[in-house]
Amino acid sequence: MSATAQKTGISRQIRLPNSEAAKIALRSLKIRFWRSGITMAGIVLGIAFLAYVMVSGQLERTFQLQEGVPVDAGAQSHATQIWLIAISLLVSGVGITNAMLMSVTERYREIGTMKCLGALDWFVVKLFLFEAAFLGFAGSLLGAILGGLAAFLSAMTQHKSVLSVVSWSATLEVLVIAVAVGGVLSVVGAIYPARRAGKMPPADAMRTEM
């Protein structure tokens, strides 16, 4: 077998299937349960706030339509809310990036070892992005439910009829948007740490002191 023949035969043979990457990522999250939980808490809070504001806004509009109040009455508070949402999302995003960077540093040797076993840079990137996606999705789902619930409870204190007049499909739509925002946010926040992990030289696995 010549070297070139080997190379062409192999090109497609180094791989990390998504199912395996997902399994490894889930296990990494599980074994660091509390740490993952704290990271997730940031997303939960950010998305809960987003969902609360969005659902409240939607309920508000429903009542305004019912009572015939002009819809643009609260334009001033609307701008403030957008500002607050942006800040809270930024904070959760930075929180994810920070937590992921810590996770990369902590797993320096693990990453180097994987590379010695033949992992390509993007295998490592993939693992970290999967982790972030799982965290982001779970956290956003929880956050959206909590935020939506809070919005309904606070609306019920003012209008007893909220459950009968609300458009459930519109609420669901708003919650789905909140979850999507959270998921995208955590993946985007993890891109830089994941790339840093991917670039790690394998030689460091040999001798990094822990």
Add this chain to the structure above:
Amino acid sequence: MIETAQRQEYAVKTLNVTKEFTMGKETLQALKGINIEVLAGEYISIMGPSGSGKSTLFNMIGGLDKPTNGKVYIDEVDISGLDAYELAWLRCRKIGYIFQTFNLIPVMTALENCTLPMIFAGMSTQDAAEKAVELLTLVGLGERIRHKPFELSGGQQQRVAIARSFANDPAIILADEPTGNLDLKTGKEIIELLRRLNKDKGVTIISATHDLKMLDVSDRIIWIRDGLVDKIERRDELDIAIGSLEGEEA
């Protein structure tokens, strides 16, 4: 045809390998022109004090670092010309690594640690698991495949690492101080295991070590000093009595 038949098969060959590290304004020459040839199936120990360039040489042979000058051939292929993809393939299929600190993935069981390189190599999960069980049984851990690294002793962890290093039937095993974190008796067992696998599977083993017990099983010992090959000895030429030195190791 006759030529190829007569030509010796080198598992590893280095040609005038030098390596310089730049630290601020100073340039440190870690390797100053290393020429070694390792035949397929040999058991080689690389000995040398810390700072001798042993580790640097080791990284070169493993394709973990590139030489400043010179060439490194693994199975007759010059690895300085390989791209990232080909290097990953080399690490995955051609070379098995054993570390002083075992370096098992902590979140995975012994079985999963062994299957990982095979998954990378594109083997199906089922086949990989079967082979991993076979390898773990071979190293004497057939009963503990579901254990996580922290549930295993140092010697057992190193056995898992050895099983993992054999996952894709590599041509070369690179062991970096494989007995460095083990007690005398366990270290001996690990050395014997490596020797047995070397004999049974015909794999080339290159081991960096301080451990004099290792000399006993090596075919040749390469002594490195100040970035150069100091001397290369065959085991039968060794004039030190291993037995009398062993006490110092414990």
